[in-house]
Amino acid sequence: xxxxxxxxxxxxxxxxxxxxxxxxxxxxxxxxxxxxxxxxxxxxxxxxxxxxxxxxxxxxxxxxxxxxxxxxxxxxxxxxxxxxxxxxx
Amino acid sequence: xxxxxxxxxxxxxxxxxxxxxxxxxxxxxxxxxxxxxxxxxxxxxxxxxxxxxxxxxxxxxxxxxxxxxxxxxxxxxxxxxxxxxxxxxxxxxxxxxxxxxxxxxxxxxxxxxxxxxxxxxxxxxxxxx
Numbered sequence: 001x002x003x004x005x006x007x008x009x010x011x012x013x014x015x016x017x018x019x020x021x022x023x024x025x026x027x028x029x030x031x032x033x034x035x036x037x038x039x040x041x042x043x044x045x046x047x048x049x050x051x052x053x054x055x056x057x058x059x060x061x062x063x064x065x066x067x068x069x070x071x072x073x074x075x076x077x078x079x080x081x082x083x084x085x086x087x088x089x
Numbered sequence: 090x091x092x093x094x095x096x097x098x099x100x101x102x103x104x105x106x107x108x109x110x111x112x113x114x115x116x117x118x119x120x121x122x123x124x125x126x127x128x129x130x131x132x133x134x135x136x137x138x139x140x141x142x143x144x145x146x147x148x149x150x151x152x153x154x155x156x157x158x159x160x161x162x163x164x165x166x167x168x169x170x171x172x173x174x175x176x177x178x179x180x181x182x183x184x185x186x187x188x189x190x191x192x193x194x195x196x197x198x199x200x201x202x203x204x205x206x207x208x209x210x211x212x213x214x215x216x217x218x
Contacts, residue, residue: 033186035194037097037152039139078097078179079148082139 022059026067034064036071039080045072050085091156093128093188098169098178099148102135109149112174116153119168125157129195142176154183154191 025031035041045053045060045068052072055065075081098116100109113132120127133150142148157165162180169178183191 033190079138079140079142
């Protein structure tokens with residue numbers, strides 16, 4: 001039968017992803033200072049290409065996102081973290 | 090008013106051990122003679138760089154934590170730029186949270202050192218585990 005363009009009907013209703021409440025890990029276990037010297041911790045805030053993950057994915061608050069970004073840039077300056085790479089994890 | 094600073098610099102791997110030691114002591118003397126007071130010193134030794142700097146893929150990392158006058162940092166950085174063994178450096182003023190953090194980190198490292206205590210390692214040149 002001619003499939004009608006654009007309008008796709010699903011058999012079962014598309015399950016919307018249940019929204020997990022994101023929290024800022026720094027506030028939660030009250031870390032106050034993001035150290036630029038240990039790349040292992042900073043890697044959690046980078047994606048595979050070595051770029052900084054946005055807040056909407058990591059869920060960190062604005063204040064700590066800036067500290068993390070500052071720390072990552074310092075680590076990159078000191079060649080502890082790469083600027084761009086393909087398989088970081 | 091003395092601020093607390095933390096400086097990390099990378100030496101080219103092409104240096105022999107004695108040259109490396111000499112470079113490190115040279116900068117330690119610069120800090121102490123320039124009115125600074127070294128609080129902590131760490132030697133991370135030879136580490137692989139995340140990207141090649143000046144065609145080299147490894148470097149000797151060294152960290153100094155010191156208290157000094159703000160003007161002093163400028164002279165220190167001029168020395169860094171003048172010395173061609175240093176391929177990269179970063180100085181950073183510690184705010185109050187950073188000072189607290191480095192305090193905790195130092196005690197933790199000393200605990201690790203004393204607990205490891207295989208050889209009588211001096212607290213200053215503790216290798217990062």
